[in-house]
Amino acid sequence: MAKATKATKKKRPAKTAPGEAKPRAKPKKAIRRTQPAELSRPPPPLALGPSAAVLDRIWTVVTNRRDADPAVSHSARLLSRGRSKVAQKFGEEAVECLIEAVAGNRDALVAESADVLYHLIVLWVDAGVRPDEVWAELKRREGVSGVAEKASRAKALPAVFGLGTTKIP
Numbered sequence: 001m002a003k004a005t006k007a008t009k010k011k012r013p014a015k016t017a018p019g020e021a022k023p024r025a026k027p028k029k030a031i032r033r034t035q036p037a038e039l040s041r042p043p044p045p046l047a048l049g050p051s052a053a054v055l056d057r058i059w060t061v062v063t064n065r066r067d068a069d070p071a072v073s074h075s076a077r078l079l080s081r082g083r084s085k086v087a088q089k090f091g092e093e094a095v096e097c098l099i100e101a102v103a104g105n106r107d108a109l110v111a112e113s114a115d116v117l118y119h120l121i122v123l124w125v126d127a128g129v130r131p132d133e134v135w136a137e138l139k140r141r142e143g144v145s146g147v148a149e150k151a152s153r154a155k156a157l158p159a160v161f162g163l164g165t166t167k168i169p
Contacts, residue, residue: 055131058118062125078122086126090119 062075070077078086097112124131 055117055121059121059124059131062121066125075122075125078119079126083123083126086119086123090116090123093119 062079065073065075066079068076070080078089093112093115097109097116100108100112121131123129124134
């Protein structure tokens with residue numbers, strides 16, 4: 001049998017001692033494929049990792065399912081029942097969230113919080129509210145003291161109703 005030369009030998013990874021980190025392999029370059037806009041689909045929720053952007057993606061999904069078959073889509077079923085039922089469901093989920101918070105059930109609070117956000121988005125879709133409108137309002141309030149912001153609303157509210165007082169009962 002012929003001896004292997006340097007040119008024909010395969011490189012073997014260096015052995016590492018127990019507890020020692022293994023050397024990293026060079027990452028492969030990603031192949032980027034583009035599709036026409038009409039063929040691209042939004043990534044599924046959480047495909048890009050957990051972040052506030054998931055709320056925008058869920059809003060898009062709920063909006064797209066608005067006219068779907070209620071027997072197939074939970075969002076379509078909720079929306080087909082009308083705004084009062086959508087609002088009622090949101091309220092029920094909010095109460096369940098509060099119950100878990102008061103009970104100190106952290107995992108259940110996380111799950112119920114997700115339900116609240118989903119049902120709030122369904123309510124937004126039904127009412128024609130876009131997430132960017134809510135984000136703009138939050139941005140407007142950012143940096144404003146919560147006490148000052150509430151006080152400004154308290155003063156404006158009696159004026160709307162023609163009341164001569166700034167005290168709200």
